[in-house]
Amino acid sequence: MNEQLDDILYPPIEPYESGELIVGDGNRVYWEQSGNPDGKPVVFLHGGPGGGTAPYHRRFFDPERYRIVLLDQRGCGRSTPHASEPEADLRHNTTWHLVADVELLRKNLGIERWQVFGGSWGSALALAYAQAHPDAVTELVLRGIFTLRRHELEWFYEGGASAMLPDLWEDFIAPIAVLERSRLLEAYHRRLSDPDPAVHVPAAVAWSQWEASSLTLLPDPDLVDTMTEPRAAVALARIENHYFLHGGWFEEGQLLAGVDAIRHIPAVIVQGRYDICTPPMTAWDLHRAWPEAEFTMVPDASHAASEPGIARALRAATDRFAASVPLAASEPDADEISSAAEPEPEPGVDLGASAEPEPGVDPEASAEPEPGVDPEASAEADASAGADPDPEAGADIDPGAEATQESATEDSNAKTPVGDATRRAAASVTGASS
Ligand code: STX
DSSP, rough: OHHHHHHHSSSOOOEEEEEEEETTTEEEEEEEEEETTTTTEEEEEESSSTOOGGGGGGGGGGGTEEEEEOOTTTTTOBSSSSSTTOOOOOOGHHHHHHHHHHHHHHHTOOOOEEEEEEEHHHHHHHHHHHHHHHEEEEHHHHHHHHOOOOHHHHHHHHHHHGGTOOEEEHHTTTTOOGGGGOOOHHHHHHHHTOOOOHHHHHHHHHHHHHHHHHHHSSSHHHHHHHHHHHHHHHHHHHHHHHHHHHHGOOTHHHHHHHGGGGTTTTTEEEETTOOOSSSSHHHHHHHOTTTTSSSEEEETTTTTTTTTTHHHHHHHHHHHHTTTTTTOOOOOHHHHHHHHOOOOOOEESSOOOOOOTTTTTTTTOOOOOSEEEEEEOOOOOOOOOSSOOOOOHHHHHHHHHHHHHHHHOOOOOOOOOOOOOHHHOOOOOOOOOO
16 A cells, blocks of 8 residues: 555554354355444445455545444455365355345344445445345445446456556466467366366466556556465455356346436446556446436546545545534434535546535545555455346345344354454455455
8 A cells, every 4th residue: 555545545443343244155254343333334345356355445434424344255355264265165155145245234233224335346246235225325435337247357358458468468368278268267267166276376376466467557566466365366366257257147237227226326436547457438338327426537547446546536425425424423314414415626537426516514624534554555446236136046045044044043143342363363454455
């Protein structure tokens, strides 16, 4: 994380509580809460899928006004079983399992409605969640929009982006035999699912290095190092490849077609102009489908939430949505928030902001970042996608039901105070950011 980011984001904080949610199928999902326990609830949806959360993800939110919830999606971060393990089984890891996990967590934390914040894959998951559970969402803050349509996946994993990064592309295809290169997602799947580490580790490292190298406008060696560490790389590559081979279990274009279900929800879309991983065409398509959502094209950024222009726009959005939250008050009325919100000038090019400016509220007033501490180097990505629960998934998956059953028998979805050990663990997490 660069120094500039310390001037943009809130100071590093530690969680006041954390736990594991038993979600069924043997999976436990790590979650944590930080900020103000009586504040405005927000859930952070990380990228990849398979990227996990990082401590700096707490810093997009005013800790005095927000009750900040982070979770590591199935199979990554501190959730178990970890997808890097030999026995990892991804059959119970799909978009619709994750949507159900987020909803189960909301209920278990006793939160009625929350803001959903997600970039990249996190934006896809946020859209999917909001479209499935629109009444649970107060606002959406979306970055680096990704909807997993065929041409988005072909752009990044089947050769399109080689036009921009030909040198790095050579490294990406190096583990794949020439005769297999016309179907790279499938060729990678064969290697990533091979139980032999001599086969799956180099493939995962090449996959994650390709991704890491594309996320920032200027090279970020720390980010590349973090994302190519073998355990993190294997989880990220296996989970991403699994999701992308299945098109995220979406109908083609489902997340854009589903916008009607959520267009009444106040939303902000932030997109980097030179995003190679999730190029601006998708954010533009979302903007066209959803003109009421505020749209910002950041002129000097690529993909990562840790890029200064993107981080600034994201913080401006969360500050604005919290501007009317009285300090030390409990959950505010969502309508009040959206009507009192005041857009603040952003460095990006504003291509169609629709929020109503109202005089008198200074969203910056209570949000002074403190310079000085570099939490953890990382880049970020999260995205969310939303749509109807998959009919295909519904019958045999039903994660909610299993979760209830399992938590009833194991009784371990109870909230637990954060002990010293947990605090230390939380402070030392270095998984791929976003
Ligand atoms: N994947 C885009 C995405 O969500 C296609 C993403 N890429 N890298 C990340 O997220 C992390 C930085 C979170 C690992």
